[in-house]
Amino acid sequence: MAYIEIHNVEKYYGKQHVLKNLSLSVEKGKFVTLLGASGCGKSTLLRILAGLTSIDSGAIYLGEEDITHLSPNKRNIGMIFQQYSLFPTMTVYDNVAFGLKMRKMNKAQIRSMVSEAIKMVNLEGSEKKYPSQLSGGEQQRVALARCIVTRPKVLLLDEPFSAIDAKLRKSLQSKIKEIHKELGMTSIFVTHDQDEAMVMSDYIYLLNSGVIEQEGTPIELYSKPRTIFAAEFIGDYNIIDGNFLSNITGKNFTCKKIAFRPELVKICKQPLYQHVDSIYFSGVIIDIVLQGNIVRYHVMVDKTKIKVDILSSQECLYNIGDNVYLSLQMSNIIQYAE
Numbered sequence: 131m132a133y134i135e136i137h138n139v140e141k142y143y144g145k146q147h148v149l150k151n152l153s154l155s156v157e158k159g160k161f162v163t164l165l166g167a168s169g170c171g172k173s174t175l176l177r178i179l180a181g182l183t184s185i186d187s188g189a190i191y192l193g194e195e196d197i198t199h200l201s202p203n204k205r206n207i208g209m210i211f212q213q214y215s216l217f218p219t220m221t222v223y224d225n226v227a228f229g230l231k232m233r234k235m236n237k238a239q240i241r242s243m244v245s246e247a248i249k250m251v252n253l254e255g256s257e258k259k260y261p262s263q264l265s266g267g268e269q270q271r272v273a274l275a276r277c278i279v280t281r282p283k284v285l286l287l288d289e290p291f292s293a294i295d296a297k298l299r300k301s302l303q304s305k306i307k308e309i310h311k312e313l314g315m316t317s318i319f320v321t322h323d324q325d326e327a328m329v330m331s332d333y334i335y336l337l338n339s340g341v342i343e344q345e346g347t348p349i350e351l352y353s354k355p356r357t358i359f360a361a362e363f364i365g366d367y368n369i370i371d372g373n374f375l376s377n378i379t380g381k382n383f384t385c386k387k388i389a390f391r392p393e394l395v396k397i398c399k400q401p402l403y404q405h406v407d408s409i410y411f412s413g414v415i416i417d418i419v420l421q422g423n424i425v426r427y428h429v430m431v432d433k434t435k436i437k438v439d440i441l442s443s444q445e446c447l448y449n450i451g452d453n454v455y456l457s458l459q460m461s462n463i464i465q466y467a468e
């Protein structure tokens with residue numbers, strides 16, 4: 131049963147149609163991501179949920195309640211922004227305590243809840259510091275503590291790692307996941323980074339120009355992109371013309387476009403034994419890129435570049451200029467009519 135329901139939401143900024151009859155739902159306790167390119171409407175949708183932006187039509191439900199016209203402070207929804215948005219003249223303690231003081235809780239209760247929240251984000255000892263004395267990652271952890279201390283019904287996270295370097299980003303990702311699990315807080319996360327979406331989410335909504343292009347678990351989106359857009363956005367797929375594949379393999383592909391994952395292509399120095407359930411072609415390596423524990427080979431097949439990923443080993447298996455033979459199981463090919 132859905133905890134958050136967004137029904138047929140329309141949003142215009144002037145003449146710009148930003149959200150187009152958009153509906154989605156989120157189950158209680160889940161970590162759901164709105165994924166999409168810059169400008170597709172992710173932040174607008176999050177701000178609408180928080181009550182910071184109005185809608186032109188549609189409805190929003192939280193639990194059983196219609197919150198469409200409820201003011202932000204009555205929604206009990208917490209939000210973390212790209213910018214850390216802390217109060218610069220308040221200490222870490224006071225920043226975190228702010229929401230509780232506004233609720234007029236007693237001092238002892240505030241003290242215990244604030245120290246619990248500060249502990250959760252591993253900032254014990256920094257209570258008396260001011261935001262300007264903290265790193266970006268630390269400031270974002272204060273923002274997180276300030277948000278979770280009031281135990282909102284929903285936590286909204288708008289690209290919270292965008293100003294943070296790659297290494298810290300990973301540790302903040304796991305911190306947020308850890309806290310999400312511990313508190314079971316329904317969370318909606320906005321990002322344009324597909325890897326981040328894969329790591330963080332129980333469920334993903336992929337947005338494209340104000341509509342939902344595809345939804346599903348990370349593995350569903352990764353392995354079964356329903357459209358070319360999803361294949362391009364989600365998984366760095368090879369996308370080639372059906373005609374071209376027919377020409378180089380001798381098999382008849384009637385579809386317009388074909389997609390397949392770089393790690394599902396087999397690469398070999400010798401011609402491969404041919405099975406009926408696979409296709410075969412050959413090419414020349416034109417580039418080699420080390421991507422952590424993966425080596426990506428760019429193979430020129432006729433005039434088309436094919437990406438092939440293999441696990442890196444200590445020895446370099448292939449060199450630029452090598453002729454190589456590639457194969458791909460038919461079951462790993464996704465065909466698109468257009």
Ligand SMILES: Nc1ncnc2c1ncn2[C@@H]1O[C@H](COP(=O)(O)OP(=O)(O)OP(=O)(O)O)[C@@H](O)[C@H]1O
Binds near residue numbers: 169172
């Ligand atoms: N307050 C506003 N007034 C007018 N146009 C706006 C406003 N806020 C957003 N827009 C426009 O609406 C569109 C969607 O913006 P939104 O911020 O929701 O996109 P986004 O997917 O979150 O992008 P990003 O990842 O860059 O933040 C953009 O074209 C943006 O310029």
